[in-house]
Amino acid sequence: MSEQRTFRVWRGDKDGGEFATYETKVDPGMVVLDVIHRIQAEQANDLAVRWNCKAGKCGSCSMEINGKPRLSCMTRMNVFAPGETITLQPVKTFPLIRDLVTDVSWNYEQNQRVRPFKPKPRGADGKMRMYQEDVDRVQEFRKCIECYLCQNVCHVLRDRDGKAAFTGPRFLLRLASLEMHPLDDDDRIPEIKDEFGSGMCNITKCCTDVCPEHIKITDNAIIPLKERVVDRYYDPLKKLFRVFTGSK
Amino acid sequence: MDVNEIQTIEHDVVVIGAGGAGLRAAIECSAQGMNTGLIMKSLLGKAHTVMAEGGMAAALGNADSRDHWKIHFRDTMRGGKFLNVWRMAELHAREAPDRVNELEEWGAVFDRTKDGLINQRNFGGHRYPRLAHVGDRTGLELIRTLQDHGIHQGIHTHMECTALELLKDGDKIAGVAAYWRDTGRFVLLKCKAVILATGGAGKAWRVTSNSWEYTGDGLAMAYDAGAELMDVEFTQFHPTGMVWPLSVRGILVTEGVRGDGGILKNSEGKRFMFDYIPERFAPETADSEEEAARWLEGAEGARRPPELLTRDVVARAITAEVKAGRGSPHGGAFLDIASRRPAEFIKRKLPSMYHQFMELAEVDITKEPMEVGPTLHYFMGGIRVDAESQQTRVPGLFACGECAAGLHGANRLGGNSLSDLIVFGQRAGMGATEYVRANPGSVAPDHDAVKEAFRRATAPLNRESGESPYALHDELQDTMGANVGIVRVEEELKKGIDDVAAIQKRAETVKAHGSSQYNPGWNQALSLRSLLVSAEAVARAALMRQESRGAHTRLDYEGERDEWLDYNVVIRKSKDGSMDVEKVKRPEPDAELKRIALSELEPLEEEVTAERAKTREVADV
Numbered sequence: 001m002s003e004q005r006t007f008r009v010w011r012g013d014k015d016g017g018e019f020a021t022y023e024t025k026v027d028p029g030m031v032v033l034d035v036i037h038r039i040q041a042e043q044a045n046d047l048a049v050r051w052n053c054k055a056g057k058c059g060s061c062s063m064e065i066n067g068k069p070r071l072s073c074m075t076r077m078n079v080f081a082p083g084e085t086i087t088l089q090p091v092k093t094f095p096l097i098r099d100l101v102t103d104v105s106w107n108y109e110q111n112q113r114v115r116p117f118k119p120k121p122r123g124a125d126g127k128m129r130m131y132q133e134d135v136d137r138v139q140e141f142r143k144c145i146e147c148y149l150c151q152n153v154c155h156v157l158r159d160r161d162g163k164a165a166f167t168g169p170r171f172l173l174r175l176a177s178l179e180m181h182p183l184d185d186d187d188r189i190p191e192i193k194d195e196f197g198s199g200m201c202n203i204t205k206c207c208t209d210v211c212p213e214h215i216k217i218t219d220n221a222i223i224p225l226k227e228r229v230v231d232r233y234y235d236p237l238k239k240l241f242r243v244f245t246g247s248k
Numbered sequence: 249m250d251v252n253e254i255q256t257i258e259h260d261v262v263v264i265g266a267g268g269a270g271l272r273a274a275i276e277c278s279a280q281g282m283n284t285g286l287i288m289k290s291l292l293g294k295a296h297t298v299m300a301e302g303g304m305a306a307a308l309g310n311a312d313s314r315d316h317w318k319i320h321f322r323d324t325m326r327g328g329k330f331l332n333v334w335r336m337a338e339l340h341a342r343e344a345p346d347r348v349n350e351l352e353e354w355g356a357v358f359d360r361t362k363d364g365l366i367n368q369r370n371f372g373g374h375r376y377p378r379l380a381h382v383g384d385r386t387g388l389e390l391i392r393t394l395q396d397h398g399i400h401q402g403i404h405t406h407m408e409c410t411a412l413e414l415l416k417d418g419d420k421i422a423g424v425a426a427y428w429r430d431t432g433r434f435v436l437l438k439c440k441a442v443i444l445a446t447g448g449a450g451k452a453w454r455v456t457s458n459s460w461e462y463t464g465d466g467l468a469m470a471y472d473a474g475a476e477l478m479d480v481e482f483t484q485f486h487p488t489g490m491v492w493p494l495s496v497r498g499i500l501v502t503e504g505v506r507g508d509g510g511i512l513k514n515s516e517g518k519r520f521m522f523d524y525i526p527e528r529f530a531p532e533t534a535d536s537e538e539e540a541a542r543w544l545e546g547a548e549g550a551r552r553p554p555e556l557l558t559r560d561v562v563a564r565a566i567t568a569e570v571k572a573g574r575g576s577p578h579g580g581a582f583l584d585i586a587s588r589r590p591a592e593f594i595k596r597k598l599p600s601m602y603h604q605f606m607e608l609a610e611v612d613i614t615k616e617p618m619e620v621g622p623t624l625h626y627f628m629g630g631i632r633v634d635a636e637s638q639q640t641r642v643p644g645l646f647a648c649g650e651c652a653a654g655l656h657g658a659n660r661l662g663g664n665s666l667s668d669l670i671v672f673g674q675r676a677g678m679g680a681t682e683y684v685r686a687n688p689g690s691v692a693p694d695h696d697a698v699k700e701a702f703r704r705a706t707a708p709l710n711r712e713s714g715e716s717p718y719a720l721h722d723e724l725q726d727t728m729g730a731n732v733g734i735v736r737v738e739e740e741l742k743k744g745i746d747d748v749a750a751i752q753k754r755a756e757t758v759k760a761h762g763s764s765q766y767n768p769g770w771n772q773a774l775s776l777r778s779l780l781v782s783a784e785a786v787a788r789a790a791l792m793r794q795e796s797r798g799a800h801t802r803l804d805y806e807g808e809r810d811e812w813l814d815y816n817v818v819i820r821k822s823k824d825g826s827m828d829v830e831k832v833k834r835p836e837p838d839a840e841l842k843r844i845a846l847s848e849l850e851p852l853e854e855e856v857t858a859e860r861a862k863t864r865e866v867a868d869v
């Protein structure tokens with residue numbers, strides 16, 4: 001059973017814009033991205049939206065849906081109340097290109113700053129050995145699809161100068177995936193503290209709440225990194241720190 | 249338009265496409281000291297490769313030490329119904345293990361065996377558990393590994409930069425005409441060699457696992473530049489795409505579900521695949537549910553369940569069941585893993601499938617069966633290349649990955665694509681490097697051609713009025729689905745060709761509304777041409793091949809015909825611009841390769857065991 005529904009979609013570019021209202025038919029099972037495509041095909045050919053996989057795997061289609069940062073391809077229309085108007089906006093933390101598309105190149109610059117994996121030499125038999133239980137955590141981090149929703153909600157990055165001092169949850173996660181890699185032979189702790197600003201995070205966990213991959217960014221990646229920093233630099237304070245964060 | 253005012257960037261090599269193949273090629277070029285540009289329609293890390301689920305095939309022998317490149321080679325040839333380019337299938341099987349191991353050195357974290365090595369899983373058509381994997385997100389692991397390694401190799405990446413046409417100086421490649429998606433501005437990339445790694449053209453069909461990027465741009469650009477297309481009649485329909493809800497129809501359900509024990513049933517609850525075992529595979533396939541169950545437990549001597557037959561066989565079986573009125577409520581078959589494996593196992597081994605069904609269809613696959621049906625998934629055919637260097641017949645033009653033809657013949661085995669990307673990506677990188685070194689003279693793209701390319705691209709925006717590019721795309725999908733689908737017949741194919749020609753005519757006057765800035769309507773208008781070239785090529789090749797082989801099924805020419813085994817269908821652009829389709833004789837295969845491919849399994853297994861013992865002796869001395 002299809003129904004007619006109302007959408008408010010942000011239209012504009014860096015010089016300004018406004019919400020446009022579209023009425024369109026919604027069929028059962030549709031996700032928000034399907035609706036955008038329908039509007040695009042039938043009413044607004046040039047409506048800009050970024051997407052690729054339509055299956056929650058590529059992290060291209062992030063936007064704010066009724067104020068919540070989400071993947072539009074994984075947001076089913078039946079999560080909204082009947083008759084509710086649905087508002088679609090670009091994510092706020094990155095500069096607007098057009099309509100629902102933002103310029104996320106800052107994130108690529110952050111990734112560029114992370115030094116690559118440095119493998120330990122292979123074993124005598126020429127093999128690289130790692131055990132499943134030792135890589136479970138790293139694999140959790142590597143599920144990241146780079147949707148940058150966590151970057152978008154992090155209040156440190158939203159603050160005016162935040163981006164200069166803090167790399168954001170996505171890249172602390174990436175650093176953690178290297179730092180905890182059983183075969184990485186690099187010492188990353190000093191730069192995690194000094195260059196990537198691990199101390200700036202104050203553990204609000206907003207990033208974890210929005211992660212579509214359900215990665216426990218704060219608990220499993222950021223807090224352990226902070227602990228490693230503390231171990232290295234402020235050992236006497238370590239105990240106190242743990243009391244504050246409630247971590248083990 | 250003054251060509252001198254167009255932004256110009258110079259590289260030695262431009263790689264078009266940043267999936268697994270393009271990234272691996274760019275890494276190689278860069279490592280060889282080439283100034284390398286890498287352009288892509290989307291952002292880095294978002295190419296189709298990211299969606300691959302099940303794994304990449306390589307005879308590492310970690311999960312079963314009996315595996316060997318010769319067995320992988322034999323499986324690939326048989327899966328491809330012997331139409332594969334022999335040498336490519338050999339190189340692929342020999343080199344895949346090294347390429348996979350190299351990924352580990354670049355930071356990839358595959359699932360592990362008990363001994364701490366890369367784990368491997370079973371997949372259709374592979375004799376042994378052979379697919380290195382990470383749960384069901386192997387493509388993500390591959391692309392992220394290459395991306396994070398590649399960005400430190402000095403590659404110049406240009407994101408959201410779409411290639412329009414290849415430019416030449418005489419007969420040689422000299423550059424690429426492209427545009428930036430965000431601004432719509434044009435850019436001229438000057439270079440000596442181009443590597444195409446643009447993937448397939450699945451978007452010509454509606455029910456497909458492919459994304460908007462799969463419009464066959466590489467195929468069309470190569471064709472226009474004078475290269476040949478080959479084997480494009482072989483379009484793989486993956487047997488298990490989602491069928492419900494409608495808006496997700498076509499989204500892939502990984503073969504890993506069946507590899508890990510999932511079975512197919514019809515509406516009568518019958519496990520129907522036992523009725524569809526082709527003669528050639530009968531000796532290697534279980535003939536009872538009891539034997540299939542033993543295989544799953546890993547019992548020595550038990551043969552593989554029929555659900556793991558090659559994709560063409562399973563896709564046709566599902567289609568036949570639906571036609572016979574035994575389909576699921578939404579016109580597919582039931583894929584059941586819930587009754588075969590504990591919920592914990594399913595969530596651990598197939599996390600994204602669990603997710604995908606839960607969130608998109610509200611189906612809990614640990615409790616209920618999935619509804620699945622065939623979806624257009626992969627182009628076995630594509631640009632015709634030299635096996636060693638991946639060069640086309642145009643000097644300086646190379647192709648690798650899904651857009652290139654040869655490795656997979658008439659049907660691709662699951663997992664053989666990801667390994668294809670890294671094996672032939674690396675080879676294309678080497679090939680292009682050697683070409684650039686051997687051709688030190690400078691080249692310059694012809695000015696008029698540059699102007700013409702950009703004029704053509706702006707035309708849809710400048711027109712006063714015209715048809716909607718979306719509507720034309722829709723019509724193309726209609727006719728391809730109806731006339732050039734999974735089962736083909738002469739009249740329908742002819743109808744398809746006529747329809748495509750009619751749409752081609754109308755596409756010359758499409759109108760894109762709005763400005764050139766991040767305008768999907770305009771982007772869509774520009775990709776119509778590639779879609780149409782690809783669609784026409786598939787339909788014409790399918791009409792020419794009068795037999796049924798692998799993924800190409802002709803109702804009016806049933807069964808494989810021996811005389812067709814000796815031919816490829818090759819397509820090129822003729823002088824007058826029309827599409828030339830030709831039956832081209834295949835070269836004689838190397839005798840040793842032929843022996844291996846045609847050998848019975850057991851003697852071949854004995855042979856490789858003996859070989860292995862010998863190398864061990866040598867090593868011990």
Ligand SMILES: Cc1cc2nc3c(=O)[nH]c(=O)nc-3n(C[C@H](O)[C@H](O)[C@H](O)COP(=O)(O)OP(=O)(O)OC[C@H]3O[C@@H](n4cnc5c(N)ncnc54)[C@H](O)[C@@H]3O)c2cc1C
Binds near residue numbers: 297300304305651
């Ligand atoms: C859902 C799904 C699951 C799969 N699972 C598996 C699996 O488990 N195992 C396996 O082996 N295979 C699998 N495959 C197949 C495999 O993923 C693809 O065949 C393979 O990833 C193709 O890689 P590629 O490098 O050739 O191209 P892609 O990864 O598709 O990359 C193409 C690139 O070309 C760029 N491009 C295209 N046109 C242009 C242009 N005009 N200008 C600039 N850039 C352009 C795109 O932007 C993109 O960067 C799967 C496919 C799908 C869809």
Ligand code: SF4
Binds near residue numbers: 156200201207218
């Ligand atoms: S937990 Fe830290 S990184 Fe995450 S949103 Fe809060 S401040 Fe940002």
Ligand code: SF4
Binds near residue numbers: 145
């Ligand atoms: S960590 Fe999660 S939210 Fe952040 S970019 Fe990765 S997938 Fe997105």
Ligand code: FES
Binds near residue numbers: 058071
């Ligand atoms: S389109 Fe890929 S995550 Fe939404």
